[in-house]
Amino acid sequence: MERIVVVDANARGKGVRYSTLDVIGIGPRIITSLLRAYGVDATLIPYEHAISTPSLIGQYDVLAISFMISDLEAVRKLIAMWKKRNGGPILLGGPGTLHPQIDLLDYDVAIIGEAEIPLITILQRYHGIKQFIESCSESDIDLPLGVKVKKRTTSTSTLAPWAPRTIIDRIKTSIPDICNYPFYWASRVYVEVVRGCSNFYRATFTNSVKCLGCGRCRKAPLSHRIACPVNIPPGCGYCNVPLLHGPPRSRNPDIIVSEVQELISLGITRIVLSAPDFLDYGRDLLVAPEPLTDPREPPPNIDYIEKLLDRVTSIDEVREGIAAISIENVKPCLVNEYVAEVLGRYLKGSVVYIGLESGSNELLHRVGRASTVEDALRAIELLKRHGLRPYVYLMHGLPSETEDDIAKTINLIDSLVKLGVEHIILYRFRPLPRSAFEAFKAPPPAIARKSTYELYIRVKEFNMSRKAELLNKVVRVVIACKHPKRRGYLVAYPLYHGPVVLIRASTTFIGAIADAKIVNVINDRLVEGKILYVRRRVRVRLARNSDLK
Template sequence: MARVIVVDALAREHGKRMVTVDVIGVGPRAVAGLIEKLGVRASLYPLEAVLEEPSILAEYDAMFVSAMSSDKPAAQRLAKLWKRFSNGPSVIGGPVSIEIGEALRLGYDYAVIGEAEVVLPNALKPMLKRDNDVLLHIKGVAFTRKGRIVFTGKPPYASRETLNYIHYTDIRNYDAYWAARVYVEVVRGCSNWRRPRGRLPDGRVCIHCEICTSAPLRARIKCPVSIQPGCGYCSVPVLYGPARSREVDTIVEEVKRLIDLGVTRVVLSAPDFLDYKRDVLVEPEPLTDPCNPPANINAIRELLEALFDKIPEFAMREAYLMIENVKACLVDERVAKVLGEYLRGTPVHIGVETGSDNHMWMLGRPITTTDAKRAVSLLRSAGLEPYVYFIYGLPWENSKVVHETIMLMEELWKLGATKVTAYRFRPLPGTAFQDYEPPVPGSESYAILAKARELNRAEKGRWLGRVVRGIVAGWHPAKKMLVVYPLPHGPVTLVRGPRGLIGWLVKVEITGVISDRMLKGRIVSRIRRVARRSDGGLRVRSGASLSR
């Protein structure tokens, strides 16, 4: 039987994760699980593990790689390594494949364009056999033939039923997987199919026609002026389509297998967790309205209740369940109540992006500043930890927008946002904003970043004197200190102690603030060992940022 290695190269531009090193994402696990579902043996490795021991590649007949556009250097390096150790086919997929020619020029035999669940059931075995004549008739495949790039056409989006299988759960090749945040997909795709309203560099401008306002949901997928759907900076709608939900039983079984393996932190992953089973409320139409209908409270409660009922480690606080993103326009009293009932003390991420309502409208955002303030207040009152996100350097940003954004950041922090994150705008291929330039260092936009750092450092001061539970995940060679991840989530904390404590759950008193991203503390007591004795700790590499 053929053996396939699936390599997770996501967010590893330089061959290793430089930020959020405690994350194990969804995509590569989904691909590996699908390959096994199709009857082919698969193994999953993070890129850094392969780069440290490239001879691993010789054990496999084919290589599948998941990467983003920013990961091209690492993906190219991996393709060269593969050719040193194997003559088998290499396949690249994920967001990087939206640039078809670029993906193939990295040195891969095939690129998968679209969702693997649609393409691989027909394409996997022909790829393993290099049967390009068969592949010519399968949509979603690109390869080079007679010196020319062949693209077989864009495939349809995967159905909800197609997504309902168990993703690969043997993640032991990842450093300190037992301390990592492991993402489990509950929703694929995005419900925001509005368009940005400002004039684009090529002259196109949204005419605000009935397709985005009053047409049947299905019609919103097509735009008369061919502007990509969704927020202008985001590629999720183009890559993954409208929001579709996985079934409760599948999610519970996948999470259970991860917990049985020793995972302690699970994140229910979705572009918007509150889209869960909203797609059921509008079927057979696709879910393309970001704010209507309201959240499907009954379905959300059913999912969370099943996870706590069938996985006792959550109720016993031996493992922790979290969610990630929510749209502020879907947060109401009912949502806050049910999330607070099951997820109290855990973070909830709210994309705000800008402090100007008019700028939000131009960007294609589905919320207002009022929505953001209400969501933070409600979630904080329910006992959750609201994290808010902004992007600096976006198109159509000006002095007024920068000022309004800084004012909103301060107001949300005062309302209870416990983390304020500012990302630098980066134009992504396939998005409406792909032809814009990122902000120039030192420009006025960077005042937003400075404000985020100021607020986060002030927030870190509120941790002083607290005693928290955390997992000792590894050793920081530059600081010569142990790395502790607070539970269920919180700022990375460095403590002094012997390396033998790696893998232990401990109590830590917070004694100082290192930066806007990091704390220091002292170990008060040991609680129990979390990692199996054969499992290694987090290997912090030079230049990496541990902060979340």
């Protein structure tokens, strides 16, 4: 039987992960599960384990790597080690395969876009990935859409087809390999509920063309909105999700609930129901068989959402407060009183992410956003009132952004204070391949310009003031590991999300779910806590394979 090692190199940059250390994503687990469904002996391991254990790499026939645009250097290092230790075929996947310099890597085959249909096609035609890769040198081999072969001059960069709901529902990502990740029990484990995005509006410009103003992407029949007369990619100008993953396809609630239950049985304590917009869940069913390409209409399928939330929050460990369910993002334009009430009823006390991006409606329209500033402020007010904790995204450096746009964003921060926003994430525009803004240059850091520096300082002050409000409050945390630099301290993550908590305690507390009192604010991302009471100890499981222990 063919043996494939799937390495999760997402967010590893140049080889070290500096942020979101507690995130375990979906993509690599999908690939591992799919390979096993077709008889392949596949094992998933995180990048750190692969790069630090060269002897492990030599035991496999094929190396498969999932990575992001920013991870090219980390992948190069891993490939170099593989070539030295093994030399077998290399398969690349994930958003990183869109990188314009991907051919600088010494790989064999890359899947560009969603991997399910290309992989299934290959596994149905061949006895394994290795046989397929060995056959690719023959020029008459018909390649599936989305498959790029480095050594074939006729190979293209066509995107893979969007996987239909029937395929997405077949693949469960609650695999034991999740225990191969460090402190998996304290990590945010993402469970896919919706694939794709409903925002098929367009930015009004790219670096080479301007919108015709035809209104097709906003007023035409839903199926007609997928294509643009001047080929402006769908969605927000800085995002490639609608093009890569298509309109929303909601997963079967039975599959989702089963997956959540199995992950909790493996010791997972923090589960995120993942979607570009959680409020798209079930909304696609309201317009089927048409694609859901309208980000504002129809309203959320709240009955469908409520049934899912009721089931996942009724799981014993969730009811007992030793496991937590949260959602990811919501489009502000879809939040209404009833939606906020339902989310608050099942997810009270958890974080919800809201994309505001700018205080300028003019800029939001130019970049293709579906929501206005007023939509976002109303959504924040409603969600906060019903017991959720709003985290807000702001972005600087967008193409066409003016000093006036930045000033409007700065002036909006006072409103965010009054509305009770808990945290602001300020990030810099970066051009992504296959997005409308892919050819624009990345702007300088916020501190390099007077106006954006003022925005940066205001956001930092805002976040520090919010952290100060945590002093003397009790937070339930999951204790993950020793701090790599602060001797005697352990790293803990709030069960319901929030700033990282440092705790001075014995390593025997690693794996504990505890109530901790916040005693100090270290910076805008880090606080210090003191253990008051241990609720439960997670049963830490060994990795699936004996060679990973």
